[in-house]
Amino acid sequence: MKTTWRPGRWLIILPPLIFLVIFFLIPFAFAFKISFAESAPRVPPFTDVISFTADHHLRLALTLGNYRYLLTDEVYGVAYLYSLRTAFFSTLICLLLGYPMAYAIARAPKSAQGLLLLVIMLPFWTSFLLRVYALEGIIRDNGFLNTALLHFGIISQPLRIMRTNLAVYLGIIYSYLPFMVLPLFATLEKLDPTLLEAAGDLGSKPWRAFLEVTLPLSLPGVIAGSMLVFIPAVGEFVIPSLLGGPNQLMIGRVLWDEFFGNHDWPVASAVAIAFLLLLVGPIAIYQYYNVRQLEA
Amino acid sequence: MSARDERGLSAVLLSALFFGIAVLYLPILVLIGYSFNASPLVNIWGGFSTTWYTQLLHNRQLLEAALLSLQVAVSASSGAVLLGTLAAIALVRFARFPGRLLLTGMVNAPLVMPEIITGITQLLLFVSMMQLFSWPHRGFITIVLSHITFCAAYVTITVQSRLQTADRSLEEAAMDLGASPARAFIDTTLPIIAPAIISSWLLCFTLSLDDLVISSFVAGPGASTLPMVIYSKVKLGVSPDVNALASLIVCAVGACIVVAGWLMARSDRRRALETQLAARA
Numbered sequence: 101m102k103t104t105w106r107p108g109r110w111l112i113i114l115p116p117l118i119f120l121v122i123f124f125l126i127p128f129a130f131a132f133k134i135s136f137a138e139s140a141p142r143v144p145p146f147t148d149v150i151s152f153t154a155d156h157h158l159r160l161a162l163t164l165g166n167y168r169y170l171l172t173d174e175v176y177g178v179a180y181l182y183s184l185r186t187a188f189f190s191t192l193i194c195l196l197l198g199y200p201m202a203y204a205i206a207r208a209p210k211s212a213q214g215l216l217l218l219v220i221m222l223p224f225w226t227s228f229l230l231r232v233y234a235l236e237g238i239i240r241d242n243g244f245l246n247t248a249l250l251h252f253g254i255i256s257q258p259l260r261i262m263r264t265n266l267a268v269y270l271g272i273i274y275s276y277l278p279f280m281v282l283p284l285f286a287t288l289e290k291l292d293p294t295l296l297e298a299a300g301d302l303g304s305k306p307w308r309a310f311l312e313v314t315l316p317l318s319l320p321g322v323i324a325g326s327m328l329v330f331i332p333a334v335g336e337f338v339i340p341s342l343l344g345g346p347n348q349l350m351i352g353r354v355l356w357d358e359f360f361g362n363h364d365w366p367v368a369s370a371v372a373i374a375f376l377l378l379l380v381g382p383i384a385i386y387q388y389y390n391v392r393q394l395e396a
Numbered sequence: 397m398s399a400r401d402e403r404g405l406s407a408v409l410l411s412a413l414f415f416g417i418a419v420l421y422l423p424i425l426v427l428i429g430y431s432f433n434a435s436p437l438v439n440i441w442g443g444f445s446t447t448w449y450t451q452l453l454h455n456r457q458l459l460e461a462a463l464l465s466l467q468v469a470v471s472a473s474s475g476a477v478l479l480g481t482l483a484a485i486a487l488v489r490f491a492r493f494p495g496r497l498l499l500t501g502m503v504n505a506p507l508v509m510p511e512i513i514t515g516i517t518q519l520l521l522f523v524s525m526m527q528l529f530s531w532p533h534r535g536f537i538t539i540v541l542s543h544i545t546f547c548a549a550y551v552t553i554t555v556q557s558r559l560q561t562a563d564r565s566l567e568e569a570a571m572d573l574g575a576s577p578a579r580a581f582i583d584t585t586l587p588i589i590a591p592a593i594i595s596s597w598l599l600c601f602t603l604s605l606d607d608l609v610i611s612s613f614v615a616g617p618g619a620s621t622l623p624m625v626i627y628s629k630v631k632l633g634v635s636p637d638v639n640a641l642a643s644l645i646v647c648a649v650g651a652c653i654v655v656a657g658w659l660m661a662r663s664d665r666r667r668a669l670e671t672q673l674a675a676r677a
Contacts, residue, residue, distance in 0.1 A: 112482050115478075117498070120479075123544070204413040220420070221653070223424065225603070226653070227605070227642070230645060233427070328508060332510055352609075390504055
């Protein structure tokens with residue numbers, strides 16, 4: 101096949117390869133370039149980094165000012181740390197909630213598995229924005245939760261959840277839980293149940309068998325699921341913007357404001373590049389486990 | 397592990413599963429409930445009414461945005477299915493080619509890349525392309541191009557897993573009988589991966605219809621997609637017609653997903669049956 105398909109091969113490989121290089125990879129080069137430009141009152145609103153002078157010489161006008169600005173203005177540091185912390189704890193809670201769910205689906209009868217997976221996936225595919233909005237309907241001061249709790253006399257004052265850290269945590273956990281369940285299910289499903297039986301026969305208690313057999317074997321799923329939650333959560337914009345208050349300053353919001361509020365494209369590019377550098381490690385880990393799982 | 401332990405374990409697991417599912421669905425159900433509330437105040441039940449639904453039909457801004465979003469979603473998911481399927485074929489069928497690692501990386505990275513980064517980098521690309529080639533004007537075309545980029549990844553992953561399990565002996569037999577490789581692929585393997593292709597088209601359609609962040613960056617001043625209009629309305633405060641609109645979208649998208657899931661499951665069952673019959677014959 102390989103020998104007969106030589107010319108046809110490139111007809112298949114090249115279209116997606118070229119498209120993704122142009123529209124996914126090259127954009128990062130432009131962002132990198134523009135992060136060294138200066139903001140300017142023109143269209144587009146930044147100075148040329150590379151230009152040709154009248155006598156056909158290449159001229160480079162680079163400024164490190166944007167990066168220096170990121171380091172000196174403490175908003176960025178605070179936002180980075182807040183984003184990392186929020187994403188970390190949300191991921192942890194998703195893992196604690198998602199693991200038993202994935203385990204239950206993996207041990208459910210085969211006929212029910214498809215339906216259960218669909219039930220888990222359905223909210224994931226239905227509008228992210230609308231689900232965050234729906235969650236707001238539950239947790240806002242006069243929302244469903246407070247109305248119900250007040251009605252049954254459990255509380256006398258409405259709980260203040262909106263515009264707090266708790267609201268952002270709830271939003272991320274609610275939105276990203278399915279991302280955690282799916283990869284966990286994929287590894288737990290492949291787990292050989294006879295290993296657990298063997299551990300049991302050898303006198304191991306169920307929780308010990310779990311800790312020593314199930315958990316280590318499901319580690320690739322744990323890591324893939326955690327990365328699928330952690331990485332997008334760090335860059336989350338909609339959730340802190342709709343559910344959080346002025347103190348829930350995540351990096352996605354800062355970037356958005358820099359761009360749409362201040363119209364400072366070069367600083368926004370520098371924020372994006374610095375943010376991307378922070379994410380290279382987690383993305384590489386995700387890719388590594390993902391490729392390994394696909395090949396297994 | 398005794399039978400008793402087993403039961404105890406599954407009761408805990410089952411309650412975790414149902415708790416999780418309840419958490420996922422409660423807000424959506426409450427939202428649909430609110431959308432039929434006659435009172436514009438969210439915490440007061442003013443009786444059952446479909447006022448907010450009829451109001452939607454008179455909101456020109458929403459209808460225009462919905463039309464744009466539908467056009468974008470159809471174009472983007474068709475483009476993404478084409479490119480994503482080609483990428484899946486390349487990755488499964490060609491073990492070694494220059495750029496394979498690059499393609500694998502570019503297919504998987506958009507799945508985890510924060511949207512805000514993809515959005516800003518793609519806008520900078522479009523703006524720079526505009527300076528260099530006077531193309532593309534920001535609007536419909538740039539939204540479609542950026543949606544294809546992130547949707548193609550989902551297509552590749554769905555089709556890839558189906559293609560990996562597809563039996564190649566039929567295709568080889570067709571070629572032995574003189575069919576060209578392309579002909580053999582279209583007649584034997586394509587029908588097997590067709591459900592994956594159709595369901596990934598539906599998934600892309602819902603992803604594109606839903607996107608707020610990337611569209612906001614690349615859309616430019618003139619164009620507003622439905623999520624952009626919804627976001628600005630929600631940002632201003634609760635408006636009951638958004639409840640109605642949201643309920644409609646959630647139900648429509650939900651139906652798409654159920655159909656996609658059903659298609660995949662049906663073809664799985666049929667294939668399992670065929671394998672059984674083949675084994676018996």
